[in-house]
Amino acid sequence: MGDQEIPDGGPVQVAVVGGGSIGVAFAVVFARAGFTVCLTDPDPQRREAVPREVTERLDRWSRAGLVTEPAEQVAARVRVEGELAEAVASAELVQECVPERLEIKQELFTELGRLTGPDCILASSSSAIPSSQSAxxxxxxxxxxxxxxxxxxxxxxxxxxxxxxxxxxxxLDRAQELYSRAGLSPVLVQKEVEGFVFNRLQGAVLREAYALVRDGVATVEDIDTVMRDGLGRRWAFMGPFETVDLNTRGGIASHAEKMGPAYERMGAERGQHDPWTPELVAEVTRQRRELLPLDQWEQRIAWRDEQLLRRS
Ligand SMILES: NC(=O)c1ccc[n+]([C@@H]2O[C@H](COP(=O)([O-])OP(=O)(O)OC[C@H]3O[C@@H](n4cnc5c(N)ncnc54)[C@H](O)[C@@H]3O)[C@@H](O)[C@H]2O)c1
Known part of the structure; x- marks a missing residue:
C-alpha cells in the first residue's frame, strides 16, 4: 500500500457523503487503497449499520483475494461521522452518494462549496444528473x-x-489520478450527455432487446442467452470496436465496408438514421490503428482466442 501515499507523506483523505449502497462501497474501495475515509449520513440507522456493512464487504473481498491487508486494518481507516461539516473539513476529495434527486444534490453542493477547502474535489456519483445542474x-x-x-x-x-x-x-486531472490510485478505471466523458456513456451503450442494447420481444422475434430468455453465450463472451474483455476490428481481416475499416449498409438498414427500421459516414469510419479506423497497428492483428487474434479459451 506504500504507493498509495501522497508525496507529502500523509494518506489521501476522502469524505463520503451518503452511506447507502454506493457510499458504503466507495468507502471500502478508498480504504482498500490506503486512503482515510470519513463517511457521513443524516440517518442514524445508516450510521449504525455502516461499520458492519464495511466489515462484511471487506471479508468477502479478502476471501476473493481483492484485499491483501488484514480486513480490520482496512476497516480502521473508515470513520463514521454525524456532522457534514466535520466529515468534509479536511477532505481532498468528497464523493457525494446521496439519493438521485436534484434538489437534494443542489442543496448539498452549495453547502459543500462553503464547508470544504479551496482545492477539494467535489464528485457526484449521480447516474443521470450532470454537474452543471447539481453544482x-x-x-x-x-x-x-x-x-x-x-x-x-x-x-x-x-x-x-x-x-x-x-x-x-x-x-479533472487530479480526479483521474486519485481514482486510478483507488484501483478504478477512470474514463473521461467529454460532454454532458444524458446517460453518459455507460447507460447510453446499455440503453442501445436494451432498446433493441425490448423491440425484439415486442416483435415476437425471440423470447426474453433467448435474448439473454445470445448475450451471455454470444456477444457477452467477447465483450467481457473487449469493447465493441475492438471486437469488430478483430472480426474481419483488414480490421474495422473492412468491417464497416462490408457490414455498414446492413447496420444502417437495421437502424432505419427503428427510425434511427445514423449512417457510418466515410469521415466517421476514417476517424474510428485512425483511433483503432493507433491502438493496434494492422501488423499486430494476427497476434491480437491469438490473444483473443486465448481469452475465450480461458472462459470456456
Ligand atoms: N445503486 C446503483 O446502482 C448506482 C450506480 C451508480 C451510481 N449511483 C448513484 O449513487 C447515488 C447513491 O445511490 P444509492 O443507490 O447508494 O442510494 P441509497 O438510497 O442506497 O443511499 C442514499 C443515502 O444517502 C443518505 N442521504 C439522504 N439525504 C442525504 C443528505 N442530504 N446528505 C447525506 N446523505 C443523505 C440516505 O440516508 C442514504 O443512506 C445516486 O446518485 C445514484 O444515482 C447508483
Whole structure:
C-alpha cells in the first residue's frame, strides 16, 4: 500500500457523503487503497449499520483475494461521522452518494462549496444528473464533476468522469489520478450527455432487446442467452470496436465496408438514421490503428482466442 501515499507523506483523505449502497462501497474501495475515509449520513440507522456493512464487504473481498491487508486494518481507516461539516473539513476529495434527486444534490453542493477547502474535489456519483445542474448555484462549480461508478464499484471498475463546462481541467486531472490510485478505471466523458456513456451503450442494447420481444422475434430468455453465450463472451474483455476490428481481416475499416449498409438498414427500421459516414469510419479506423497497428492483428487474434479459451 506504500504507493498509495501522497508525496507529502500523509494518506489521501476522502469524505463520503451518503452511506447507502454506493457510499458504503466507495468507502471500502478508498480504504482498500490506503486512503482515510470519513463517511457521513443524516440517518442514524445508516450510521449504525455502516461499520458492519464495511466489515462484511471487506471479508468477502479478502476471501476473493481483492484485499491483501488484514480486513480490520482496512476497516480502521473508515470513520463514521454525524456532522457534514466535520466529515468534509479536511477532505481532498468528497464523493457525494446521496439519493438521485436534484434538489437534494443542489442543496448539498452549495453547502459543500462553503464547508470544504479551496482545492477539494467535489464528485457526484449521480447516474443521470450532470454537474452543471447539481453544482448550479454553488461557488465550487469549478471543482465539481460527476464521477459515476459501476455497481458495485471496483467489481465493475470503470468510473465515468463527466466535467461540466465550469470544471477546471486541473481538477479533472487530479480526479483521474486519485481514482486510478483507488484501483478504478477512470474514463473521461467529454460532454454532458444524458446517460453518459455507460447507460447510453446499455440503453442501445436494451432498446433493441425490448423491440425484439415486442416483435415476437425471440423470447426474453433467448435474448439473454445470445448475450451471455454470444456477444457477452467477447465483450467481457473487449469493447465493441475492438471486437469488430478483430472480426474481419483488414480490421474495422473492412468491417464497416462490408457490414455498414446492413447496420444502417437495421437502424432505419427503428427510425434511427445514423449512417457510418466515410469521415466517421476514417476517424474510428485512425483511433483503432493507433491502438493496434494492422501488423499486430494476427497476434491480437491469438490473444483473443486465448481469452475465450480461458472462459470456456
Ligand atoms: N445503486 C446503483 O446502482 C448506482 C450506480 C451508480 C451510481 N449511483 C448513484 O449513487 C447515488 C447513491 O445511490 P444509492 O443507490 O447508494 O442510494 P441509497 O438510497 O442506497 O443511499 C442514499 C443515502 O444517502 C443518505 N442521504 C439522504 N439525504 C442525504 C443528505 N442530504 N446528505 C447525506 N446523505 C443523505 C440516505 O440516508 C442514504 O443512506 C445516486 O446518485 C445514484 O444515482 C447508483
Amino acid at each position: 448550479q448555484g454553488s461557488d465550487a462549480a469549478h471543482r465539481s464533476l460527476v464521477a459515476h461508478p459501476g455497481n458495485p464499484p471496483l467489481l465493475i471498475p470503470v468510473i465515468e468522469l463527466v466535467p461540466s463546462p465550469q470544471t477546471d481541467p486541473e481538477v
